[in-house]
Amino acid sequence: MTKSETLFTAAQQVLPGGVNSPVRACRAVGTYPRFLQAGKGSRVTDVDGHDYIDLICSWGPLILGHAHPAVEEAVVEAAKNGLSFGAPTEIEVEMAQLVCRMSGMEMVRMVNSGTEAVMSALRLARGATGRSKIIKFAGCYHGHSDSMLVKAGSGALTGGAPDSAGVPQEMAADTLTATYNDAASVRTLLEANHGQVAAVIVEPVAANMGVVPPQPGFLEALRGLCDAFGALLIFDEVITGFRLAAGGAQSYYGVRADLVTYGKIIGGGMPVGAYAGSRKLMEQVAPLGPVYQAGTLSGNPVAMAAGLTQLRILDQNPDVYTKLERLGQRLQTGLEDAFLSARIPARVNRVGSVLTVFFTGKPVTGYDQARSCDLQRFARWYRGLLDHGIYAAPSQFEAMFLSAAHTAEEIDQIIAAAREIAKTL
Numbered sequence: 001m002t003k004s005e006t007l008f009t010a011a012q013q014v015l016p017g018g019v020n021s022p023v024r025a026c027r028a029v030g031t032y033p034r035f036l037q038a039g040k041g042s043r044v045t046d047v048d049g050h051d052y053i054d055l056i057c058s059w060g061p062l063i064l065g066h067a068h069p070a071v072e073e074a075v076v077e078a079a080k081n082g083l084s085f086g087a088p089t090e091i092e093v094e095m096a097q098l099v100c101r102m103s104g105m106e107m108v109r110m111v112n113s114g115t116e117a118v119m120s121a122l123r124l125a126r127g128a129t130g131r132s133k134i135i136k137f138a139g140c141y142h143g144h145s146d147s148m149l150v151k152a153g154s155g156a157l158t159g160g161a162p163d164s165a166g167v168p169q170e171m172a173a174d175t176l177t178a179t180y181n182d183a184a185s186v187r188t189l190l191e192a193n194h195g196q197v198a199a200v201i202v203e204p205v206a207a208n209m210g211v212v213p214p215q216p217g218f219l220e221a222l223r224g225l226c227d228a229f230g231a232l233l234i235f236d237e238v239i240t241g242f243r244l245a246a247g248g249a250q251s252y253y254g255v256r257a258d259l260v261t262y263g264k265i266i267g268g269g270m271p272v273g274a275y276a277g278s279r280k281l282m283e284q285v286a287p288l289g290p291v292y293q294a295g296t297l298s299g300n301p302v303a304m305a306a307g308l309t310q311l312r313i314l315d316q317n318p319d320v321y322t323k324l325e326r327l328g329q330r331l332q333t334g335l336e337d338a339f340l341s342a343r344i345p346a347r348v349n350r351v352g353s354v355l356t357v358f359f360t361g362k363p364v365t366g367y368d369q370a371r372s373c374d375l376q377r378f379a380r381w382y383r384g385l386l387d388h389g390i391y392a393a394p395s396q397f398e399a400m401f402l403s404a405a406h407t408a409e410e411i412d413q414i415i416a417a418a419r420e421i422a423k424t425l
């Protein structure tokens with residue numbers, strides 16, 4: 001038994017499934033989770049001493065790689081002054097100023113996770129519009145708050161059915177589900193629920209059904225529909241924020257949202273989320289307005305130190321995004337080539353530094369196509385990567401994340417491994 005297996009056995013006695021977040025249990029890919037103990041740059045080491053090229057990067061936050069020296073130093077320095085006050089601190093102001101400038105928004109509120117950011121943004125949208133319904137897209141993930149744990153119901157005009165036990169049907173009924181990359185499905189819902197839809201929430205690049213880019217005109221169409229029907233457009237930029245560009249998907253695609261949610265990168269590896277919008281909207285939030293939202297640890301100085309340091313580096317080094325695009329393209333082309341040579345039907349979807357391999361011969365433009373891929377083959381692919389020292393997401397419905405710490409040589413190692421693995425798929 002490896003030390004990871006021993007730990008996993010012990011973990012299962014005291015943690016549901018042995019984990020604190022379900023995908024980590026690796027159940028979809030038929031293996032046990034590797035317990036990690038250290039990370040530096042683009043690499044992680046597990047408790048058995050195996051070294052991996054890390055393509056998860058903590059599910060996105062570590063866009064500069066593990067233990068970046070500047071981030072590490074900022075955290076250590078901040079910690080020396082105390083871990084938490086629950087009172088205003090200078091660094092929160094600097095953080096808010098930078099986030100507003102990078103996002104093009106006027107005001108922001110810090111929270112502790114992406115889930116919390118989305119939950120709060122939805123409450124604000126409902127409070128500001130006086131409407132209660134929300135439109136989301138099947139296969140888009142927005143954290144685990146009750147109203148977001150809803151996927152497509154069979155009838156496009158009826159309320160959704162909850163995806164999880166414990167979510168009351170009445171709660172899910174106000175969540176309407178549309179089809180990603182299909183603006184007409186949104187129009188249908190807006191017309192059938194005229195004057196009742198508070199917001200349309202979307203991952204501008206869907207990355208939780210595997211990576212599915214928005215088709216040209218899709219985000220623009222959402223903007224137009226929201227304006228026409230008086231609904232707010234919420235971009236859930238928990239993954240895309242500060243990753244596709246310094247200004248996130250809003251600047252990458254040139255489409256403005258009314259509210260934006262952040263998580264992952266914004267905390268530099270610490271638990272941080274945020275939601276941002278116009279002054280007019282954000283002034284609806286307590287203590288200025290009637291929409292209540294609070295947090296004991298929100299704006300925590302150590303978390304702010306990590307996030308602010310990482311954001312400053314991104315803000316001041318646009319070449320990071322050039323490098324990420326170059327690495328992403330190299331990996332995509334190399335993988336496509338490897339599967340083609342081995343005659344394995346596969347699609348590699350990518351936007352910038354996030355990508356997913358789908359084992360299918362058809363284009364993956366939405367949730368239905370993503371669900372129809374060969375998941376058994378994906379599991380073999382995943383285990384092959386592990387054997388070759390590559391640590392990737394243990395589910396096809398996730399993304400691979402590149403960081404600025406990855407090198408072209410490492411990308412080539414991954415491609416060489418893919419050529420070997422492809423022969424066994």
Ligand SMILES: *Cc1c(COP(=O)(O)O)cnc(C)c1O
Nearest residue numbers: 113114115141142143238239263
């Ligand atoms: C990860 C994620 C969330 C949830 O963030 P947590 O910090 O895990 O609560 C929300 N939306 C999107 C798009 C995400 O990828």
